[in-house]
Amino acid sequence: MALEKCRSIIARIKAMGPLYTEEELRADLQGIIDLDLSWENVSQLADIRRKLSDLTTGLSLTARLKKGVESLRSDPVYPDLHALLADCRGHGLFLVPAGELEDWVPDLTAGS
Numbered sequence: 001m002a003l004e005k006c007r008s009i010i011a012r013i014k015a016m017g018p019l020y021t022e023e024e025l026r027a028d029l030q031g032i033i034d035l036d037l038s039w040e041n042v043s044q045l046a047d048i049r050r051k052l053s054d055l056t057t058g059l060s061l062t063a064r065l066k067k068g069v070e071s072l073r074s075d076p077v078y079p080d081l082h083a084l085l086a087d088c089r090g091h092g093l094f095l096v097p098a099g100e101l102e103d104w105v106p107d108l109t110a111g112s
Contacts, residue, residue, distance in 0.1 A: 002087065009084055012077045013065060019058035028055055 020028070032048055039045070057063055064072055069085065072078045085095060 005080070005084060009077060009081050010062070013072070013081075014061035016061075016064060016075070016077075018061065019063050019067075020055065025055065025059070 018025075028051065032051060035044065035048070037044070057066070060066075069078075069081060072081060088095060
């Protein structure tokens with residue numbers, strides 16, 4: 001039952017789609033295409049790589065979870081997701097609110 005509840009919540013989050021609309025994605029990609037590229041401009045290349053990385057991350061159907069549960073507060077899935085996280089805590093499973101565990105508990109990975 002709990003596993004089905006989990007799957008249902010994830011399916012609902014994925015159904016929300018990527019973080020970007022199709023128009024936003026097109027505009028951002030067009031902005032890169034329209035640049036006067038120069039392989040010698042290291043800063044420009046770094047900016048392009050960063051932008052493409054951000055776009056790639058935002059196209060993940062679970063990217064909303066990586067922004068943190070609270071970013072879903074206004075969405076209909078939030079109460080069920082919040083209840084699921086409370087159930088997990090009741091079983092001793094604590095999930096990082098956003099980001100990566102290393103950011104929240106740096107001592108755990110120190111020296112590894």
